[in-house]
Amino acid sequence: MxxxxxxxxxxxxxxxxxxxxxxxxxxxxxxxxxxxxxxxxxxxxxxxxxxxxxxxxxxxxxxxxxxxxxxxxxxxxxxxxxxxxxxxxxxxxxxxxxxxxxxxxxxxxxxxxxxxxxxxAAARDLAESDDGRELLALRSLLRPLDEVAATATALARTPGLPDATPGSLAEGWRSADPRVIEALADAELERLGLAPGLGPAWLPVAEPAT
CATH class of the missing domain: 1.10.287 (Helix Hairpins)
Structure with a gap:
């Protein structure tokens, strides 16, 4: 890409x-x-x-x-x-x-x-597996503090994580909260300019050859 x-x-x-x-x-x-x-x-x-x-x-x-x-x-x-x-x-x-x-x-x-x-390319490969998306979420948390705060502010405006803060995002990642991990992984993909929602649940199902 x-x-x-x-x-x-x-x-x-x-x-x-x-x-x-x-x-x-x-x-x-x-x-x-x-x-x-x-x-x-x-x-x-x-x-x-x-x-x-x-x-x-x-x-x-x-x-x-x-x-x-x-x-x-x-x-x-x-x-x-x-x-x-x-x-x-x-x-x-x-x-x-x-x-x-x-x-x-x-x-x-x-x-x-x-x-x-x-x-x-690495982010797209990681986004295709659960473990990879967890790593993407961790990468999002390892950004500079101002970027993590901006991510938390953006996620707090979404219905899924209305009370998101940098601390709650870190706690959600440690406890393997799927909502937090997906949100952070998508945030990291968006930071790179990639479409979010590339995880296993969103992967297209291959159609049988005709």
Whole structure:
């Protein structure tokens, strides 16, 4: 499972994935364009590229001189470099232009997405058994105290556990109260963006093959 079942969380995940995809595509295009432009600029010959006297760029003023003079001096240096070495340097520069911004984003985004995928898969597996749901309930109680209090407040608004408090939830888990265990397990599933009620009592019955 790569996306949550909760519509709100799934929308946020889709938006985040789309943003990373667009970011990657944008920097890929930028690296390719930069590489091709660099090849044009380093093309040898006095009348080639932007260094030629007929180029519009050659007639632009640059602090009292022409851009063309500056570009021709650069091209003169470039002509002395081995073409293979020059091309390799341009490739490395283009790859670096792609890897630095994309790598920084992926280093932050990818571990979080993979961690959620692992947690969601494990939670779904645990939700298919009574022992697993008891473990999910315990995991919900082991959250930070403010999150446990928020869970108790939310459960207190439901008909099943109108008097829920953090202490009563812990006591219900210790005494294996099925209502408390189911409520806490569902709360943990909802925290991950998964649909609650995935326990054995809610598992669909397989229909016989026709």
């Amino acid at each position: 790569w996306y949550a079942q909760n519509p709100g969380r799934r929308t946020r995940q889709l938006a985040g994935d789309a943003a990373v995809l667009l970011w990657t595509a944008g920097w890929t295009a930028a690296a390719v364009v930069a590489y091709r432009m660099a090849l044009l600029l380093t093309r040898p010959g006095p009348d080639s590229g932007v260094a030629s006297s007929g180029s519009p760029a050659a007639r632009l003023p640059l602090v009292g001189d022409d851009v063309g003079a500056a570009l021709r001096s650069v091209v003169g240096v470039v002509d002395d470099i081995d073409p293979v070495t020059m091309r390799a340097g341009l490739v490395v520069s283009a790859v670096a232009l792609f890897l630095v911004p994309v790598g920084l984003v992926l280093a932050r985004w990818l571990p979080r997405r993979l961690r959620w995928v692992r947690q969601a």
